[in-house]
Amino acid sequence: MSGRILIADDSANVREVLQMNLETLGYEVLVAEDGDQALQTIYRDSPDLLVLDVMMPKQNGFQICRKVKADPERAGTPVILLTAKSQREDVYWGKDCGADEYMTKPFSAKELEDTIERLLIRRAAARSHALLNFEDDLERRRAAGEEGALSLLHWDSRAMDVFRKKYGEVRYAEALERLKMEGGSFVQSETEGGRIEFVDGQGFRLLLSGDPEEVEELAEELCKRLTRLVRAFYDASDRERKMIPIRDFKTGETQSVPLLSFTAEVNPFGR
Incomplete structure (x- = not known):
């Protein structure tokens, strides 16, 4: 599976680990350390999938996700939200802003990799469908x-x-x-x-x-x-x-x- 993935997390360690794992699998990986950088990267490089930490500075993951899903040109981009929280209200806000998946830290690399692959396959099928007038x-x-x-x-x-x-x-x-x-x-x-x-x-x-x-x-x-x-x-x-x-x-x-x-x-x- 190939694709361009944005990892947006204010933890340098999380960014480095995820980038290394995903590049090993053949993905092109972009990184951002806060919400502003993430949004700039999204509009400049058009990644195929977004992995967003909820508690980022400047703009949080919920805000970024909501802006992406409200943009007709990017609404189909899959979004995975990552958080250390698992309270019911956080899961609710993740779904409310349009996130495709919501994962609580710590999570296994295999779980994230499988989720990314599934969402990219679904996106490819949706884009093929959209080619029909x-x-x-x-x-x-x-x-x-x-x-x-x-x-x-x-x-x-x-x-x-x-x-x-x-x-x-x-x-x-x-x-x-x-x-x-x-x-x-x-x-x-x-x-x-x-x-x-x-x-x-x-x-x-x-x-x-x-x-x-x-x-x-x-x-x-x-x-x-x-x-x-x-x-x-x-x-x-x-x-x-x-x-x-x-x-x-x-x-x-x-x-x-x-x-x-x-x-x-x-x-x-x-x-």
Whole structure:
């Protein structure tokens, strides 16, 4: 097995031991001694897997993991969190920030090596799957007899037009980027093999396999999250009114345009 692995730990001894073991197995190993160095390395060198100590200075492992999993381009990078703690709340925070595995020190080298290999194999399979375009993936799932649904997460085009005109393209671009990140993070953390894609002028489409009722619930939940997120980009006065007054220059009348929201159109497929 090959791959580029980042070891981020403030203990020089841990870094050296893990680096030696993993390089012996044929991995390329990068090291960082604090959270800031780790984040710089992640964005500069794009490692295939991250081994992060929870209690690092500057930025801890939870913070780094959360930032990686919220980035659509890096959300698929496996993360192993290492800690000397084993309290239930630490395990909870590890899972909450999106970590793929949570290991308590001391651990055996074999245990870590096996975990790394398993996660890299899973990542390779996921990346191969991602090479299919959206339509091909949908047809593949149908041909395989999978159950699931293609959901269209619509926004109201009139509400979006008004938002862009009132707040400008800079805020629109910021809101759109946050929406894409939220959608990617949701699919990564809440689904198995799900896909989401932005559709210009319409919203998003979501492809999920599984029980149709459960898939519909996930689509509805993502709509709620996207709606809450985008409304944070409105001014407080507009949020309080829950609408934006717009003057129609042809008639001279004032119209009330609701704030942007998302609705799900769920189209099941399969058995």
